Amino acid sequence: MIPNVLTIAGTDPSGGAGVQADLKTFSAHGTYGMAVTTALVAQTTTGVSSVLEIPASFVADQLRTLFDDVRVDAVKIGMLSDAEIIRTVAAVLSEYSAREIVLDPVMVAKSGDRLLAADAVRALREELLPHVDLITPNLPEAADLLGEVESTDTAGMALQAERLAALGVKRVLLKGGHLLGASSVDVLHTESGSEYLSHERVVTSNDHGTGCTLSAAAAALRAQGHDWPSAVRAAKEYLTGAMRAAELLDVGRGHGPVHHFHRWWPVDGAPLS
Ligand SMILES: Nc1ncnc2c1ncn2[C@@H]1O[C@H](COP(=O)(O)OP(=O)(O)OP(=O)(O)O)[C@@H](O)[C@H]1O
């Protein structure tokens, strides 16, 4: 049976981030993709020009209508825009006992534009985090959630990942894409300890939507039955390949998108082989 995977996120008409990137990632992994939209974002590779927020009550309507009809095997949460939408999503996911939830705590786009109200971080930490199976912050997001300064090295990242877990979330993938170096290193913290996930840094300007792709891939792989550490490792591998494949694209003049090639189409039912 093909798993059903849901994204709850904002949009990107240029197809590099948000709902559009998540749906491509779900398809590339051979899962069935679904989307509940929280905000319509006028953005491209060069930045965000405006945001039209969806009323929280309509986000709830979309979620309830979907959960009333469809079995949802995993959920990826991206841009939530404000505290009211955060509370609504937390309440409805809990009402339907949603499982296998990945939260990418999107706060600021690569272009520097805010995608989450500054006063909503507390709601994210206190109301949504307890419902989540994996959180995937980048360095500034981790610092904001902890009320600390950003880590500047991988040892500092490991300590912050541990402190994030102590806030009540089961697993943390702290992404180190913003650190410079020959490798791009993330820290995965789970019940059984921390590990570094290190991949070669791809030299490219196509780095828009990398966080969206990574979290969506982890949700899709988890829905296919992989344990969380395997799902996260394979998601990171997929992302590195999608960044490399971006050299085939010619999309926009700024931070370009990654390319979602169908690498793991599950013809033989063994998507990771
Ligand atoms: N140049 C690169 N080469 C390989 N991997 C990269 C590169 N840049 C980022 N990554 C990886 O991409 C993932 C996302 O990293 P990053 O820390 O940039 O997240 P983000 O800021 O949330 O992304 P975005 O806001 O674009 O969605 C991480 O796994 C990171 O290691």
Ligand SMILES: Cc1ncc(CO)c(N)n1
């Ligand atoms: C809708 C949306 N979600 C997330 C990001 C972060 O990359 C973005 N730029 N846009």
